[in-house]
Amino acid sequence: xxxxxxxxxxxxxxxxxxxxxxxxxxxxxxxxxxxxxxxxxxxxxxxxxxxxxxxxxxxxxxxxxxxxxxxxxxxxxxxxxxxxxxxxxxxxxxxxxxxxxxxxxxxxxxxxxxxxxxxxxxxxxxxxxxxxxxxxxxxxxxxxxxxxxxxxxxxxxxxxxxxxxxxxxxxxxxxxxxxxxxxxxxxxxxxxxxxxxxxxxxxxxxxxxxxxxxxxxxxxxxxxxxxxxxxxxxxxxxxxxxxxxxxxxxxxxxxxxxxxxxxxxxxxxxxxxxxxxxxxxxxxxxxxxxxxxxxxxxxxxxxxxxxxxxxxxxxxxxxxxxxxxxxxxxxxxxxxxxxxxxxxxxxxxxxxxxxxxxx
Amino acid sequence: xxxxxxxxxxxxxxxxxxxxxxxxxxxxxxxxxxxxxxxxxxxxxxxxxxxxxxxxxxxxxxxxxxxxxxxxxxxxxxxxxxxxxxxxxxxxxxxxxxxxxxxxxxxxxxxxxxxxxxxxxxxxxxxxxxxxxxxxxxxxxxxxxxxxxxxxxxxxxxxxxxxxxxxxxxxxxxxxxxxxxxxxxxxxxxxxxxxxxxxxxxxxxxxxxxxxxxxxxxxxxxxxxxxxxxxxxxxxxxxxxxxxxxxxxxxxxxxxxxxxxxxxxxxxxxxxxxxxxxxxxxxxxxxxxxxxx
Numbered sequence: 099x100x101x102x103x104x105x106x107x108x109x110x111x112x113x114x115x116x117x118x119x120x121x122x123x124x125x126x127x128x129x130x131x132x133x134x135x136x137x138x139x140x141x142x143x144x145x146x147x148x149x150x151x152x153x154x155x156x157x158x159x160x161x162x163x164x165x166x167x168x169x170x171x172x173x174x175x176x177x178x179x180x181x182x183x184x185x186x187x188x189x190x191x192x193x194x195x196x197x198x199x200x201x202x203x204x205x206x207x208x209x210x211x212x213x214x215x216x217x218x219x220x221x222x223x224x225x226x227x228x229x230x231x232x233x234x235x236x237x238x239x240x241x242x243x244x245x246x247x248x249x250x251x252x253x254x255x256x257x258x259x260x261x262x263x264x265x266x267x268x269x270x271x272x273x274x275x276x277x278x279x280x281x282x283x284x285x286x287x288x289x290x291x292x293x294x295x296x297x298x299x300x301x302x303x304x305x306x307x308x309x310x311x312x313x314x315x316x317x318x319x320x321x322x323x324x325x326x327x328x329x330x331x332x333x334x335x336x337x338x339x340x341x342x343x344x345x346x347x348x349x350x351x352x353x354x355x356x357x358x359x360x361x362x363x364x365x366x367x368x369x370x371x372x373x374x375x376x377x378x379x380x381x382x383x384x385x386x387x388x389x390x391x392x393x394x395x396x397x398x399x400x401x402x403x404x405x406x407x408x409x410x411x412x413x414x415x416x417x418x419x420x421x422x423x424x425x426x427x428x429x430x431x432x433x434x435x436x437x438x439x440x441x442x443x444x445x446x447x448x449x450x451x452x453x454x455x456x457x
Numbered sequence: 458x459x460x461x462x463x464x465x466x467x468x469x470x471x472x473x474x475x476x477x478x479x480x481x482x483x484x485x486x487x488x489x490x491x492x493x494x495x496x497x498x499x500x501x502x503x504x505x506x507x508x509x510x511x512x513x514x515x516x517x518x519x520x521x522x523x524x525x526x527x528x529x530x531x532x533x534x535x536x537x538x539x540x541x542x543x544x545x546x547x548x549x550x551x552x553x554x555x556x557x558x559x560x561x562x563x564x565x566x567x568x569x570x571x572x573x574x575x576x577x578x579x580x581x582x583x584x585x586x587x588x589x590x591x592x593x594x595x596x597x598x599x600x601x602x603x604x605x606x607x608x609x610x611x612x613x614x615x616x617x618x619x620x621x622x623x624x625x626x627x628x629x630x631x632x633x634x635x636x637x638x639x640x641x642x643x644x645x646x647x648x649x650x651x652x653x654x655x656x657x658x659x660x661x662x663x664x665x666x667x668x669x670x671x672x673x674x675x676x677x678x679x680x681x682x683x684x685x686x687x688x689x690x691x692x693x694x695x696x697x698x699x700x701x702x703x704x705x706x707x708x709x710x711x712x713x714x715x716x717x718x719x720x721x722x723x724x725x726x727x728x729x730x731x732x733x734x735x736x737x738x739x740x741x742x743x744x745x746x747x748x749x750x
Contacts, residue, residue, distance in 0.1 A: 164546045166553075228734050235491060235545045236737050239685055243729040246678060246722065254719035351671065358557050365550055408564040415558030422551050423539045 115435035116289045119376050120282050123148075126380075131274040138274050144383040145277035146338045148376065150356075151363045152284040153332030155375045157324045158364060159288075160297055162304030163233065165325075167225070167241030168332045169357035170248035173348070174221050175214030175333030176340035177252065177259055180268050183210035183341075188267040195257025207271045211337050218333025219326050221248075226325040230318050233307065245357070253348045262349035272342040280338055284331050288372055291327060296320050355411075359386075362418040368428020377429050382414065389413050462589055463707060469595035471703020472602035473657060475696045477676050478683035479606065480653035482695035485684065487626045487646045490537060490548045494556040495680060496673025498529050498651055501559065502658035503668040504567060507574045514577055522655050529651035530644055538640065556677075563670035570669070577663045594664045601656050606696050609649065613692070618645055626690070682729045688739025697740055 127145070131138040154168050181196065186204045189196060205213075229240050252259050259265060291297045300320040303310035310317055340346050359382070367378020389410035396403050421428065477495070484492045502525045509517040532555060540551050580593040613619035621642045624632040633639050657676065662668065679702060687698025702725060709721045732739070 162546075164549065228730065232733055232737065235489075235549065236685075236733050238546060238549060239491065239681060240730050240733045243682070243726040243733075246726045247730075250720060250723040250726070351674070354674075355557075358553065361550065362554065406565050408561050408569075411561035412558055412565060415554050415561065418554040419536060419551065419558065422543075422547065422554065423536075426540070426543060426547060 111437050112293070113289075114437045115372065116286055118435045119285060119373070123278060123281060123376070127274050127278045140383075140387055141274045142272060142277045142342055144379065145274065145281045146272070146335055146342060147360065147363065147383060148281040148379045149277070149284045149338060150332050150335035150360050151367075151375050151379050152281070152288050152372075153328050153330075153335055154360055154364055155328075155369070155372065156288050156291055156331055157321075157328035159369055159371070159375075160292055160300045160304065160324050161321050163241075163321070164238045164361075165241040165328075166238060166357065166361070167229075167245040168328070168360070169353040170225075170245045171218040171222060171329045171332040172336030172339065172356065173248055173252050173353055175218040175336035176346055177265075178217040179210035179214040179337040180265055180340055180346055181258070182213050183207060183269055184265075184267040185269075192265065192267055193258065193260065207269055207341065210341070211334060214337035215330045215333045218336070219330040222326040222329025223322070226322045226329075230321040230325060245354075249348065249353060259346075259348065262347060265346040266344065268340050268344050268346065270341055270344040272338050277338060277342070280334060284334065285372060285376070287327070287331060288375070291324070292372065296323055300324055359414065362414060366418055366421040366428060368430035368432050370427070370432035371430050371434050373434050374428045374430035374432065381429065382417065385417060386410060386414060462591075463711065465589070465591055465595060465599075467704040467707040468700065469592075469598040469703075470707055471700035472598040473660060473699075474679050474683050474703045475602050475699025476605065476653050476657050477680035478687065478695040478699040478702075479609065479692055480650040480657075481677070481680045482684045482687070482689060482692055483609075483646055483650050483653075486690035486692070487622055488537070488541070488548075488629075488643055489545045490552060491545065491681070492650075493549070493552040493677060494532060494559060495650065495654065496675075496677030497556050497559040498525050498654035498673075499658050499661070499676055500563065500668070500670060500673035501525060501528055502655050503662050503672070504563065504572075506576055506658065506662050507572055507668065510574045510576050517576070518655070518659055521658060522652065525655050525658070526648050526651040529647045529654070533644060533647045538643075556673075560670045560673075567670065569671075571667050572669070573667045574662065575666055576659075580663055594660060598660050601660065602696070602699075605653065605656060606692075610692065612649075618642060622646060679725075682725060684739075685729050686732050686739060688741040691739065691741040694739050694741030 123145070127141055130141040150168070150172065153171070154165065157163070157168075158165055181193075181200050182203060182205050184192065184204070186202060189201050189204075193201070225244050229237060229244065232240050253261050255261070256263075292301070299310070299315045300317070300323075302313075303315055303317045303320065307317065363378040363382045364375065365378070366382055367376070368374030389405070392403060392405045393407055393410055394404070425431075477499070480498075481492055481495050484490050484495070502521045505521045505524045506517060509520045512520070536551060536555055537548070540548060543551070580597055583590045583592050584596070585591075613622060618641075621632065621637045622645070624635075624637055625639050625642050629639055632642075661676075680699075683698035683702045684695050685698070686701055687696070688694030705725060705728070706721065709724060710718070713721065
């Protein structure tokens with residue numbers, strides 16, 4: 099006898115795809131953070147990237163517009179958090195150009211996180227209002243221009259950012275567990291958004307913009323909502339990044355390269371699903387780590403194998419190109435984790451619909 | 458007289474930008490690819506020049522020309538041809554990935570530090586015309602832009618392959634149906650954009666004498682700005698956009714107070730966003746180049 103109403107089970111079914119990844123990430127973090135301090139650092143780093151990729155995915159995956167601009171939110175959030183969390187005594191020395199109000203305060207790491215996220219979201223709103231009017235390739239170019247503008251400003255605004263020199267003194271409170279908590283929260287936000295009314299409507303507009311307009315979907319607003327949310331999550335990633343390294347710099351195109359890695363992770367995993375986010379981030383992080391090991395030299399059966407420095411980026415680029423050529427929908431092919439039958443329940447309506455949908 | 462001097466500066470900087478923009482705009486016009494890797498054609502050429510600088514200069518330039526054209530053709534054959542049917546956004550990421558990869562191959566081969574080369578120092582000498590002192594390289598830049606743009610315009614307008622190029626750009630499927638070998642046409646477009654890149658390389662290296670594996674990025678970006686402002690896919694638009702960006706940069710250099718100077722680029726890129734909002738088709742619009750929603 100099928101029971102009609104079971105809110106608890108519905109909730110579990112709804113959460114299932116997220117929970118599977120959450121448990122997997124938890125187990126992986128448990129294992130890898132115990133191996134060695136170096137491994138723990140790599141784990142933290144990967145989880146922070148996961149936060150950033152998830153942030154990017156909330157906008158790109160749902161709206162279908164490629165953004166090259168999310169690096170800007172990383173920069174803005176990371177520096178915002180630095181301004182309020184660097185100890186007062188150091189700030190006077192490092193950033194004498196900072197206004198009195200900011201120089202005199204020092205708030206908790208959590209406060210810094212909030213400051214970074216809020217500033218990223220505000221910037222996302224301000225930039226999003228004009229940018230979201232564009233579609234397709236024009237939107238992508240505009241987001242890229244937006245990134246350059248922010249990056250040039252932070253690069254040269256030396257009174258506040260020290261520009262290409264290092265800004266040091268950020269409290270390093272981020273470890274594997276903080277990063278895991280952030281990653282799981284980010285994934286949950288992404289999952290909740292993509293299954294919300296707004297997320298589904300936005301996904302409809304991604305598939306067919308004309309039809310979506312025709313059906314009365316207010317695409318611009320939904321895109322803006324996704325953009326702001328996405329900026330906030332990416333911003334959180336930027337804050338974590340700063341407090342993991344303890345230093346910030348805009349030298350050597352760091353944020354441009356980071357943007358590249360993040361986009362590569364999303365594309366390799368598959369732009370259209372949350373599973374793609376996790377798969378892409380994990381796969382490319384593992385590959386990057388393997389390549390890094392080879393750069394320092396690996397002993398295989400008595401033969402010392404070493405690839406020249408810088409090859410890691412080349413191989414990562416190659417992986418991304420191969421993925422795009424051989425598997426353009428990404429490793430996940432845009433699918434999510436299957437919810438097991440027990441949780442899907444036996445509501446007659448739901449079941450027949452599922453069967454009809456199958457070819 | 459300073460006004461005239463400024464005009465010449467603007468025209469010579471703008472000429473370089475216009476050539477870059479036309480190289481990017483040509484490929485976009487034909488296959489809808491926003492080619493991030495275009496700056497890499499310019500960059501790899503500079504390193505060939507570094508290696509061949511000891512040769513008699515026409516041979517050095519010939520070496521660069523051969524290498525960069527082959528390089529561009531290879532990038533089309535090995536990478537872009539594989540994703541020909543993909544949507545423009547995917548093509549854009551592909552070229553982004555390719556550009557990143559080429560830069561780092563060059564880092565592995567030559568290191569990431571600045572290399573310097575003294576190529577054709579003679580053209581940096583100033584000449585005096587009617588009381589104005591003008592760097593020879595500025596004159597060359599203006600001349601190269603005018604000559605190459607004219608030749609390209611004539612080529613596209615009057616030759617058989619130019620005609621086919623316009624057909625592929627207008628409707629690739631229809632062009633194939635009536636017997637146009639689109640892969641060959643596209644290869645020619647890549648070769649032409651490589652020739653433009655070589656011109657930029659030679660002028661740029663002769664002027665600055667230095668290079669890093671990343672110097673193509675800033676030129677590509679300026680090329681993008683110019684193509685967007687001028688109208689993507691329209692070659693006269695790209696040329697116009699290039700000159701405009703050159704003019705704006707020169708003017709900003711003169712009028713901005715010193716403490717705002719470093720933010721020059723930010724102003725230029727803000728103008729791109731504004732342009733996309735106000736007139737997304739660019740100054741000279743091409744109907745087929747944009748989605749019709």
